[in-house]
Amino acid sequence: MTETADNLSLAFEAYTTVRQRILRGELPMGQVISRRKLAAELGMSFLPVSEALLRLEFEGLLESRPRAGTRVRIPTLRDVQGHYTVREALEVQAARLFTSAATVEERNELQKLAARVDLMAYQPEADRLHYLTLHEKLHRRIADCARCESLSDAIEKTHALASTWMCVGRSGSGEEPKRTPHQSLLEVLCGADSERAGEAMRRHIVSSQTRALERLQPYFEMHKVNGATYARSAKRNLELAG
Amino acid sequence: MTETADNLSLAFEAYTTVRQRILRGELPMGQVISRRKLAAELGMSFLPVSEALLRLEFEGLLESRPRAGTRVRIPTLRDVQGHYTVREALEVQAARLFTSAATVEERNELQKLAARVDLMAYQPEADRLHYLTLHEKLHRRIADCARCESLSDAIEKTHALASTWMCVGRSGSGEEPKRTPHQSLLEVLCGADSERAGEAMRRHIVSSQTRALERLQPYFEMHKVNGATYARSAKRNLELAG
DNA sequence: TTCGCACGTTTGATATATCAGAAAAGCCCG
């Protein structure tokens, strides 16, 4: 992980690094990020680091207050609801376009991918990150097949934001109402009816939202506690770690 | 327009100023912006200016190349198509939510507003900016009534981007297939059927896209000519002004 | 103990300076 090459710019390097750490769950929600320490670690001034963090803040992965600090965003209930509303809008559109734009090869590819995702949902939690990655890839490929780069980009940003939240532990209650949700979703998407495809995707996103809200509920309390102040010491951030 | 107060931060002041100039059409597409001159004009260092331009670039209003320059974005054909695809997704969602979330007062208010917008479409082109403002307000209010701040924000950013493009002259061919498009749109939205509302909005956006593509066609050529290099002198930028 | 307040530390915001790359202008040669 030393500097292999001056990729494009220092700011971009810092952006990529921090983004990856957040998506991998190395930086949990609420984690405070010090621009100066990060700059020292990456061997650069804190100016490119600031630009990188600013960009991540635009994308919704970080939040900061003028002279208080910068931390990985802790979503509120309304944040999550809003996120899923936007995501529903975008992915329903992608599903509609998919029915008319996807090639035969792509339809076959994605049906296989959906089967893999559904299968992995029942595996032990060993490689949770792997599951999330594959699940995200499925949705991204659906968007790609819609042949609209802007839409793909918007969906990718949306997913990146959600990835932050998904790294929190899933409650092990372990009952799944639908056995193969993604497979049946793709089945409808590969049909010719864009209306039905959109509705199927809508239901898929809504059920995903329901699960996310359950899982994130403890963090909404955390926002009330830690929301106002940016704790620099590690004490407060351990309140929910146990 | 002198500095009335240190609103929030210098960067925010610069952001607001430049954004307003773009939306008002004072900075046409392809116009190169000098950070240092702008900083001098606003009485600040170019660091907050850079932050502001970065944000505007992120929102899609500007484009820049590392050491070449920054200019008001010149969209490609695919940019505009993609923009309208995303916009369709978001506004259809807003329309669906509107049917179940809007209050009676809001429905009445927006129907009146729609009537005003449709009426103004036939006025002489005297106050074109005013029409655009009012039209945008109508769509924003529809999103607001969906009771989802994230969705409203996303739609607002989308509209800001489109505003840049709308400042180019409308071809005076002057035939309107629908006489009162917004009024009939609101009529459906105020009904109880979210499906029909979504579809009505979808058609509305699609027809809007068609008109935008026609109007922007000459600028797609401009992108081929001016796309590679950032002309600092004013010569090249006048190619399409006549 | 608990609350409140002062003080040192850390933070983001901003200013200034420097650097390498891109564009423009001048220049030479045909």
Added chain:
DNA sequence: CGGGCTTTTCTGATATATCAAACGTGCGAA
């Protein structure tokens, strides 16, 4: 008059320094 080259100017990228505000700590009073 025109095409290639150098030089100059301008641009964004980055480094360093400074400042006011927010945080954390500890002391002291109730």
